[in-house]
Amino acid sequence: MIGTGLEREVTRRSGVALWRQIADQIRQAISSGALGADGRLPPELALSERFGVNRHTVRSAIAALVQEGVLRAEQGRGTFVETRRRLSYPIAARTRFSEGLEGQARDRHSILLSHAVGPASSRVSEALGLPQDAPVLRLETMGEADGRPVSRATSFFDASCFAGFENAFARTGSITAALWEFGVPDYVRRSTLVSARHADSADLADLRLSPGAIVLVTVAINETLGGSPLQFSETRFAADRVELSVSGRA
Structure with a gap:
């Protein structure tokens, strides 16, 4: 089960892309310490089910956060929270x-x-x-x-x-x-x-x-x-x- 850091529903036809809404929620949950305490992001399937979107949308959100330096993806292991201190x-x-x-x-x-x-x-x-x-x-x-x-x-x-x-x-x-x-x-x-x-x-x-x-x-x-x-x-x-x-x- 995904923790309480991702509580809001995404809003369709809001003018803000679904992947961006998901990326914002993940980013904020990590910043507050409500998500990624064990260093690992929940699997794509769990996130897609949580937000009611396809896995491609979740991948887009994760890719944006990897580019930003918030997350890092390790082939065959999953996606992890980047632990560098501010x-x-x-x-x-x-x-x-x-x-x-x-x-x-x-x-x-x-x-x-x-x-x-x-x-x-x-x-x-x-x-x-x-x-x-x-x-x-x-x-x-x-x-x-x-x-x-x-x-x-x-x-x-x-x-x-x-x-x-x-x-x-x-x-x-x-x-x-x-x-x-x-x-x-x-x-x-x-x-x-x-x-x-x-x-x-x-x-x-x-x-x-x-x-x-x-x-x-x-x-x-x-x-x-x-x-x-x-x-x-x-x-x-x-x-x-x-x-x-x-x-x-x-």
Whole structure:
């Protein structure tokens, strides 16, 4: 008998594919500890009977979760819950990607996906203290830990002060190191807002997630030690891989 972690019925003609509904339930049940305590997922036949669907639909759900890293399939043995612990990422006065994951992953770095200069939106101009439509540099980056994508970020900087910043970041793989090259030896976090939502198409692709996956979202402003706005960013963390630890310590 399948445990109480899978209690909801799937809803047909809801606009959400049946395999996705099943994947969501399995993912949530594993996260809560209600499913997979012995490390093994129930057989496909048991899951198909539980949800009243064919085995192909269950296989699609399992395949998506294998791709996402929640499950692993072993030929001839079955499907198992991936036991890797979530990384704990600290949100504090000094928040740095590489330092935050120190001791949890051997290789930690960020990759530049794209960059562009354009007019600041009202949200970005307010965060950076710039006139609306002032030119800002937009960086799209991805953070990896031991070769596994864990975060996807969109960051904005004053283009008049940070012309060529994308080159320094691409070379160093670090916002902190790139800022050092631009004469900013240190900076602190002014504010962080945390929320959660379903991953959009770009995050699904770059973070190698399946549809329905949840991302933790931080919207942050970093500032110089003198209090001037420096960076405005929105970072999406794969919720199955990362937990956020909020601290007031510097």
